[in-house]
Amino acid sequence: MKITLLVVGKTEDKYLLEGMEKYLNRLKHYISFNLVVIPELKNTKNLTEAQQKTKEAESIMKQLNNADQVVLLDEKGKKYTSVSFSNYLNKQMIGSVQHLVFIIGGPYGFHESIYARANSSLSLSDMTFSHQMVRLFFIEQLYRAFSILKGEPYHHE
Numbered sequence: 001m002k003i004t005l006l007v008v009g010k011t012e013d014k015y016l017l018e019g020m021e022k023y024l025n026r027l028k029h030y031i032s033f034n035l036v037v038i039p040e041l042k043n044t045k046n047l048t049e050a051q052q053k054t055k056e057a058e059s060i061m062k063q064l065n066n067a068d069q070v071v072l073l074d075e076k077g078k079k080y081t082s083v084s085f086s087n088y089l090n091k092q093m094i095g096s097v098q099h100l101v102f103i104i105g106g107p108y109g110f111h112e113s114i115y116a117r118a119n120s121s122l123s124l125s126d127m128t129f130s131h132q133m134v135r136l137f138f139i140e141q142l143y144r145a146f147s148i149l150k151g152e153p154y155h156h157e
């Protein structure tokens, strides 16, 4: 199985880039992982929030194949503990899933067509995080999940 994390917009903040790099470097020892950045829309001044979400959705859909298992990062999604998330990943790996795609929305969240395409959703908290910060938190949780599956000492309950 390979995992893709699809995000909208480049990260400019150094503190986030450094954190992401740290966990991406660790994660690559466990799984084939790809971070795909969909470029942020330019000249959005004349676009409504709904129009921006529609355009983002078109770019997201272009990245997806029919067989992909798509999981949206969404504050209203399903909640896991780190251990239950590691079990979820294990199930996907031993099941028939070839490509697991997690998606973090843009500043306004997801268009309804993306909700309709998704197979499931995942909440990191009831709180709303910036779409930039979520990528760091999620990559750390992915790394943590694989370290749990490997029985390595990173995670302490």
Ligand SMILES: C[S@@+](CC[C@H](N)C(=O)[O-])C[C@H]1O[C@@H](n2cnc3c(N)ncnc32)[C@H](O)[C@@H]1O
Pocket (backbone or CB within 6 Å): 072, 073, 074, 075, 076, 103, 104, 105, 106, 107, 108, 109, 110, 122, 123, 124, 125, 126, 127, 128, 129, 130, 131, 134
């Ligand atoms: C600023 S939030 C968008 C908030 C928007 N009001 C909504 O309804 O989704 C940007 C993106 O960050 C992600 N996100 C923010 N908080 C999250 C959380 N607690 N759990 C999972 N993903 C979250 C989601 O992918 C969301 O689309």
